[in-house]
Amino acid sequence: MRIVTLAIAAVLAVGLSVSASAAKRKAPALTVGSFEKCEQLAIERGVPHGQTGHTEFVQQCMGQRPKGRPTG
Numbered sequence: 544m545r546i547v548t549l550a551i552a553a554v555l556a557v558g559l560s561v562s563a564s565a566a567k568r569k570a571p572a573l574t575v576g577s578f579e580k581c582e583q584l585a586i587e588r589g590v591p592h593g594q595t596g597h598t599e600f601v602q603q604c605m606g607q608r609p610k611g612r613p614t615g
Contacts, residue, residue, distance in 0.1 A: 581605050 581604035582592070590597045 578605065 578601070581601045584604055585591065585597055585600045588600070590600050
């Protein structure tokens, strides 16, 4: 019974340390900065002007938080 308890504690400790180190290595947010570059990147990624999600993509690319859509 002690072995099972120690094994569970070891698995939890390893899992927590791996997730903590992964959080430190989080990928940087996509920010290009220039509107023209972000427009071109949107087109390359398949979100051309006028398509749903284009404005939000460009705003996120430029480092801005997209505005929520009004409800009702």
